[in-house]
Amino acid sequence: GENVEQHPSTLSVQEGDSAVIKCTYSDSASNYFPWYKQELGKRPQLIIDIRSNVGEKKDQRIAVTLNKTAKHFSLHITETQPEDSAVYFCAPNTGNQFYFGTGTSLTVIP
Amino acid sequence: DAGVTQSPTHLIKTRGQQVTLRCSPKSGHDTVSWYQQALGQGPQFIFQYYEEEERQRGNFPDRFSGHQFPNYSSELNVNALLLGDSALYLCASSGRLTGDEQYFGPGTRLTVT
Numbered sequence: 001g002e003n004v005e006q007h008p009s010t011l012s013v014q015e016g017d018s019a020v021i022k023c024t025y026s027d028s029a030s031n032y033f034p035w036y037k038q039e040l041g042k043r044p045q046l047i048i049d050i051r052s053n054v055g056e057k058k059d060q061r062i063a064v065t066l067n068k069t070a071k072h073f074s075l076h077i078t079e080t081q082p083e084d085s086a087v088y089f090c091a092p093n094t095g096n097q098f099y100f101g102t103g104t105s106l107t108v109i110p
Numbered sequence: 111d112a113g114v115t116q117s118p119t120h121l122i123k124t125r126g127q128q129v130t131l132r133c134s135p136k137s138g139h140d141t142v143s144w145y146q147q148a149l150g151q152g153p154q155f156i157f158q159y160y161e162e163e164e165r166q167r168g169n170f171p172d173r174f175s176g177h178q179f180p181n182y183s184s185e186l187n188v189n190a191l192l193l194g195d196s197a198l199y200l201c202a203s204s205g206r207l208t209g210d211e212q213y214f215g216p217g218t219r220l221t222v223t
Contacts, residue, residue, distance in 0.1 A: 034211070034212075042216075043200065043215060043216050043217060044153065044200070046213070049210075089152050089153070093210055097166050097168065098143070098153075098155055098212065100145075100152035100153045100154070100155075102151065102152050103150075
């Protein structure tokens with residue numbers, strides 16, 4: 001199966017700073033790369049995704065970059081706000097299976 | 111338009127018992143996936159149902175089984191419960207129009223004592 005790793009596992013930033021979370025995966029057949037945000041006690045919510053034919057995608061303060069050669073993709077959050085505090089999961093898709101990373105706990109300090 | 115729904119929200123069972131969890135997909139979705147999320151961990155893929163058949167399966171024992179009905183709703187059954195089965199069980203749906211995008215339900219919190 002897919003081996004998915006996320007770094008860092010915890011991240012604290014000052015409000016207004018940027019945050020970057022990296023996800024590495026092992027299966028070169030992966031072709032869909034989403035990021036999910038999960039607040040405490042709530043369901044995972046898709047925040048941004050990218051497909052293998054695109055290198056970068058941006059949606060307001062959130063962006064995802066993909067390096068298929070190196071088998072990693074990253075989540076970038078700019079101008080962080082306290083409501084960005086949550087656990088973030090990457091979940092590269094191989095076929096119809098989603099292999100979730102172990103998560104990154106982001107804390108935005110006001 | 112209702113999103114993905116799951117029932118029950120919470121459940122307490124004793125070791126050795128059996129449990130059934132239910133999921134209704136988002137309107138227009140025909141594919142249902144089930145995940146187990148232990149405390150402090152990422153969701154682990156159990157299996158996926160499409161056209162009433164199990165299409166993919168993760169690394170879970172046969173004690174975990176499922177079913178999909180003609181209306182696309184789904185059930186997850188777990189037999190011979192172990193303490194280690196205590197977790198949040200998430201259902202996610204997707205469909206032809208959304209492609210790979212999955213929408214998660216609120217989950218069922220299962221506690222095995």
